[in-house]
Amino acid sequence: MAMLDIGIARRFGAFDLKVEEAIPLAGITALFGHSGCGKSTLLRILSGLDREANGHVRFDRDIWQDSATGQFVPTERRGVGYVFQDARLFDHLSVKGNLAFADRRSRKIGDRPTFDDVVDALDLAPLLDRSVTALSGGERQRVAIARTLLSRPRLLLLDEPLAALDGRRKAEILPHIASLPRRFSIPIVYVTHSVEEVGQLADRMIVLSAGCVAARGPVEEVLSRIDLGPLTGRFEAGVTLTAQIVGHDAEWAMTKLDHRGQRLLVPRIDGAIGQMVKVRLRARDVALATERPSGLSIRNVLSGTVRQVAAEADTAYAEVLVDVAGVGVRARVTRMAVAGLGLAEGRPVFVLVKSIAIDRPAQTYRQDDV
Numbered sequence: 001m002a003m004l005d006i007g008i009a010r011r012f013g014a015f016d017l018k019v020e021e022a023i024p025l026a027g028i029t030a031l032f033g034h035s036g037c038g039k040s041t042l043l044r045i046l047s048g049l050d051r052e053a054n055g056h057v058r059f060d061r062d063i064w065q066d067s068a069t070g071q072f073v074p075t076e077r078r079g080v081g082y083v084f085q086d087a088r089l090f091d092h093l094s095v096k097g098n099l100a101f102a103d104r105r106s107r108k109i110g111d112r113p114t115f116d117d118v119v120d121a122l123d124l125a126p127l128l129d130r131s132v133t134a135l136s137g138g139e140r141q142r143v144a145i146a147r148t149l150l151s152r153p154r155l156l157l158l159d160e161p162l163a164a165l166d167g168r169r170k171a172e173i174l175p176h177i178a179s180l181p182r183r184f185s186i187p188i189v190y191v192t193h194s195v196e197e198v199g200q201l202a203d204r205m206i207v208l209s210a211g212c213v214a215a216r217g218p219v220e221e222v223l224s225r226i227d228l229g230p231l232t233g234r235f236e237a238g239v240t241l242t243a244q245i246v247g248h249d250a251e252w253a254m255t256k257l258d259h260r261g262q263r264l265l266v267p268r269i270d271g272a273i274g275q276m277v278k279v280r281l282r283a284r285d286v287a288l289a290t291e292r293p294s295g296l297s298i299r300n301v302l303s304g305t306v307r308q309v310a311a312e313a314d315t316a317y318a319e320v321l322v323d324v325a326g327v328g329v330r331a332r333v334t335r336m337a338v339a340g341l342g343l344a345e346g347r348p349v350f351v352l353v354k355s356i357a358i359d360r361p362a363q364t365y366r367q368d369d370v
């Protein structure tokens, strides 16, 4: 597979960014980390906005920069689309005017994706005649992403595009972003400090900490690593499971999912039977039992085996990693519960999750896409 190959060092005073990384040019790669860890600095380097960085960046077979040879391809010749936190639109133009501007300018690069494809992917048809000053934050971001796609980039860089939006607006826009790599065969590097967005959107993630890569890999794998501790969040820590829709229950407005032979019940998801969905389980919403409970309002009971226990010396809590059919599920429970239940590696347990604690999925797939 073609790669974005990065070997870069950049210093600002006491801050040192050092990244050696090969990012597959497919799907969504999240660049994740706390504020100030260097995410935007790296994105600026990839887009050609920072000439001072030492080292190299190669996009497939193209050398974008190499300080050893002095090569440097400027931004406008990299074929990179960059979307910032705040949608930078032309306020004197309508939505259609903003999109048409980008469309006309990039005609010589090609005619794919078409204007109509992009409008459809971001559901902008009802907004085309509106002034961009009359849009909500989420709508503005959809227009900004569409406009960038119409510049026909080879790589899309999104720098916290949802940071300024509330939960509802985020939920509206996430499925649109999730669909872009498959629909337009465009790889995305997505900067965020939200574990939730990573879990719902990304295929792979790179965790940056103080300018260095602390972890990398498929999202499911990295988010289930309890050794990363606060780097992947305490309150927000959790894992993502890929499950298949196996039924809808109209009476109770619930959807039944199959996760590797075990059932999950979630509030109704719009998706056809057979479709795959990603659901996120936050560690703090998972409880553990050593016997199958009865007489409980919790509907989701998965069986598994404790793989790892990490007690936090400075808090009342411990993180327990449970193997559920080969997938790691994290539970944040008290150290007292760990001691009381005798939770230790190899111990069979039941994982309990309230259905409302399962984050709504952002994307559905056909099974052959997964």
Ligand SMILES: Nc1ncnc2c1ncn2[C@@H]1O[C@H](COP(=O)(O)OP(=O)(O)OP(=O)(O)O)[C@@H](O)[C@H]1O
Pocket: 012, 015, 033, 034, 035, 036, 037, 038, 039, 040, 041, 042, 193
């Ligand atoms: N042009 C600059 N001049 C001096 N210092 C800079 C410059 N750009 C970034 N820095 C410093 O580099 C470090 C990394 O900044 P960067 O913006 O890459 O972090 P980030 O992970 O994107 O943070 P956030 O999530 O808050 O946007 C910070 O300490 C920042 O102050």
